[in-house]
Amino acid sequence: MRQKVDIRLMFLAKMMISLCFVAPAQTSLQLPTGFPAFPAQSAGISAYIKIDQPVRITEALTKAFYRVIDVSASHILGTVQVSHFAGNVYPHVYIDTEGWFVAFFLATEPTALLIHWLGDTNNPSTTIKTTLETALETVAKVARITLPKPSFYDFRFPEANKMLILLSVLPHEGTKAMYVKIPSAYKLFLASYYFYACNFYEALFAGEYAAMFKFDETTIAKVEGKENLKQVVEDLPTSYFEADILHEIKISFAQRGDEGSAGIAVVLIYREP
């Protein structure tokens, strides 16, 4: 009997010691009120899905992330690495226990980073896929959830209701011209481009470039040098797209040997009447 009482006393003492260590830290755990986990103020172009099942924020889920920025019992926010032959991009991904999956680029990042170049440097594909979709697929695979096709939205332009993605590749030396005409009834909010070239000619005379992107004969980007792959991803001034005029977008590419390619993708965000 005395032995049982001793054991109980020892257990009680252990509990009190544990509480002494735990209590000071745990008492400061307070639920913040009204602080939204999703950073809508910082987001730009976004791909999102809301599933009808709860999602658990687990240790395993963190492994899908390249960098974890914020994590709580209800959400996780970080960046996910997406690799394609023209480079690596790191879209942000937000997941919460309510079933939201949102992949997005920051408002300050060029929107054309959403271009996921498929194929390889010598055989570029003309299929259009977004890095935002790939990022969602990456986290969904780790979470063992099959996601449907996402919807898109740009937090910078609440009035915009359409996004047009245009893509062309030049798998051999030469020049290629494409055209765009935007009617005056449309309101263009953003134009962004992704231009890449690889395995280009490196011994050049002054003013001569191995790969070039021109808009209405104005040189927008030119790449040359000894690196095998170079890319330029930037936004274009919307004033370039004067309404009701057919604008020419031209890329040219000089190869070193038989391999390599160049490509251009343009993203337009606008309001269709």
Place this chain on the structure above:
Amino acid sequence: MHTFKYIIACAVVLTLEATAIEIQGWDEAVSLELQPFYVQTIMVPMKTIFVAQYDVAVETALQKVDIKTVAKPLQTLYFCRYDNFLLIDLVSLIP
């Protein structure tokens, strides 16, 4: 009457064509709808111990949070970023 209907149909088609973005010469084009959404989730502090393995993602996370309290006897680290707590098992963080 048929001629009149044909003229109306042609006018409708021309009007529709006139209001679309015109593109030529592109290998591929995709048009997507943009639809607004609103995420309502509020930050909730970690209430259970978040056991994390030592990896790049967590290592980066550790650099981003401020150490609030270290309770060594429990071999647990308490972190605080803004008002959001993350409890990580210290043992599993040691490589």
